Amino acid sequence: MSEFSVRAVAEGEQRACLDLLSESLHGKAPTDEAWAKMAPSWPAAGKFAAFDEHGTPVGIASSIDVELTVPGGQKLATAAVDGVGVRADWTRRGILTAMMAVQLEDLAARGVPLAALHASEAVIYGRFGYGAATFCKGVSVERPRARLRDGVGRDGVVRFVTPAEAVERVPALYNRFEGTRPGFVARPVNWWPGFFDRVVTGTDGYRVAIHSGPDGDDGFVVYQTIDARDRQAPERGAILDIRDFHAATPQAWAGLWRFLLSVDLVSAVAGRGRPLDEPIAELLTDPRAVNTTEVIDDLWLRLIDVPAALRARAYGAAGPVVLEVLDQQLPDNNGRYVVGPDGVERTTAEADLRLDVATLSSLYLGHGLFGDLALSGRAEVLNESAVARADALFHTARSPWCGTFF
Numbered sequence: 458m459s460e461f462s463v464r465a466v467a468e469g470e471q472r473a474c475l476d477l478l479s480e481s482l483h484g485k486a487p488t489d490e491a492w493a494k495m496a497p498s499w500p501a502a503g504k505f506a507a508f509d510e511h512g513t514p515v516g517i518a519s520s521i522d523v524e525l526t527v528p529g530g531q532k533l534a535t536a537a538v539d540g541v542g543v544r545a546d547w548t549r550r551g552i553l554t555a556m557m558a559v560q561l562e563d564l565a566a567r568g569v570p571l572a573a574l575h576a577s578e579a580v581i582y583g584r585f586g587y588g589a590a591t592f593c594k595g596v597s598v599e600r601p602r603a604r605l606r607d608g609v610g611r612d613g614v615v616r617f618v619t620p621a622e623a624v625e626r627v628p629a630l631y632n633r634f635e636g637t638r639p640g641f642v643a644r645p646v647n648w649w650p651g652f653f654d655r656v657v658t659g660t661d662g663y664r665v666a667i668h669s670g671p672d673g674d675d676g677f678v679v680y681q682t683i684d685a686r687d688r689q690a691p692e693r694g695a696i697l698d699i700r701d702f703h704a705a706t707p708q709a710w711a712g713l714w715r716f717l718l719s720v721d722l723v724s725a726v727a728g729r730g731r732p733l734d735e736p737i738a739e740l741l742t743d744p745r746a747v748n749t750t751e752v753i754d755d756l757w758l759r760l761i762d763v764p765a766a767l768r769a770r771a772y773g774a775a776g777p778v779v780l781e782v783l784d785q786q787l788p789d790n791n792g793r794y795v796v797g798p799d800g801v802e803r804t805t806a807e808a809d810l811r812l813d814v815a816t817l818s819s820l821y822l823g824h825g826l827f828g829d830l831a832l833s834g835r836a837e838v839l840n841e842s843a844v845a846r847a848d849a850l851f852h853t854a855r856s857p858w859c860g861t862f863f
């Protein structure tokens with residue numbers, strides 16, 4: 458069996474790494490022209506790769522630095538792990554395991570308290586301390602049935618912008634939004650070219666609409682229409698498919714839904730990756746017009762610095778609990794913590810609940826309940842009366858949601 462070694466990607470090695478990543482994800486390697494556009498947003502920094510004995514990259518794990526909103530509103534430095542792949546003829550030899558170990562050590566050494574990713578498969582990252590921390594849903598709203606209730610406001614206007622205007626305006630607009638939900642990610646400058654600009658300036662017919670309220674622009678939606686008409690069912694209109702939709706206020710959000718549901722020749726307004734508790738049905742006279750098409754894990758989180766992360770978030774009103782945390786990869790996190798609204802401290806007191814870092818990471822943003830995870834042994838209950846307190850401390854009123862793919 459051939460050997461591999463893992464190290465930081467050096468300047469000039471990025472393109473070979475991207476070719477390998479594209480291949481591992483069954484995509485096409487970028488053309489010279491595409492690479493020329495992408496190169497500035499694909500720096501060597503933040504990338505680790507596995508190389509074979511000839512120096513050819515056979516695995517990669519990258520990350521970009523973002524900020525993530527945690528319960529209570531604080532924004533924490535977070536490594537958004539975004540390009541992970543191993544060449545198909547090198548898988549299941551421990552390459553990902555080795556890359557994850559190097560990446561976690563690097564993040565810990567740099568003092569980055571959180572790492573987050575979107576997983577291609579849900580079985581991969583738990584072993585590295587990641588837990589599914591936000592979930593999202595797919596929705597499809599039957600437009601002919603979807604009438605808005607009279608009380609839905611009309612406080613703003615919606616206008617289309619050209620692709621060039623969208624590229625210029627939307628990043629500044631998005632970055633003005635305060636994270637209204639835990640899990641919200643501030644998108645860095647090098648996120649936009651690959652995930653937004655390429656889409657809205659491409660040839661797939663995406664439209665960008667901006668909502669303006671009393672204080673100016675306060676929301677946007679990116680969508681395309683997919684023609685679903687056929688000769689057998691000519692009354693069926695297109696599917697309006699939402700790709701990116703964020704609003705600064707509930708009024709802007711409702712105004713954008715009003716607009717989406719008003720587009721003619723559309724039979725359904727659909728979107729994936731929407732917040733679990735997005736209250737679309739509450740806008741409508743017939744709530745059954747809204748169909749949930751899927752519920753799926755969204756953001757996987759990994760607490761890199763457990764005490765710093767625990768101290769950064771706010772807690773619900775309940776008495777403190779003592780958590781005993783187990784972390785195989787980053788043993789500095791091991792220990793007991795007393796967690797409550799008045800603060801978080803290391804302690805030698807008896808633990809109420811014992812859990813590994815992946816389970817704690819799952820619960821950290823406010824989704825899920827300690828008792829539910831205890832059912833499958835992911836949390837060990839040492840003091841039954843602490844479970845309800847722990848849930849009251851960690852659970853958030855709004856579902857955590859990321860809403861940004863990386």
Ligand SMILES: CC(C)(COP(=O)(O)OP(=O)(O)OC[C@H]1O[C@@H](n2cnc3c(N)ncnc32)[C@H](O)[C@@H]1OP(=O)(O)O)[C@@H](O)C(=O)NCCC(=O)NCCS
Pocket residue numbers: 481482541542543544547548549550551552553554555575576577578580581
């Ligand atoms: C997922 C991927 C990165 C795993 O890389 P790898 O080098 O094969 O992983 P490792 O050899 O370090 O595997 C570590 C463990 O995870 C398990 N594992 C890894 N990928 C798995 C998968 N897709 N399904 C189930 N188990 C998996 C391995 O079986 C191994 O288990 P073990 O320790 O009990 O033997 C690789 O298969 C890949 O590139 N897949 C296609 C692209 C992709 O999905 N990338 C992830 C994007 S988020």
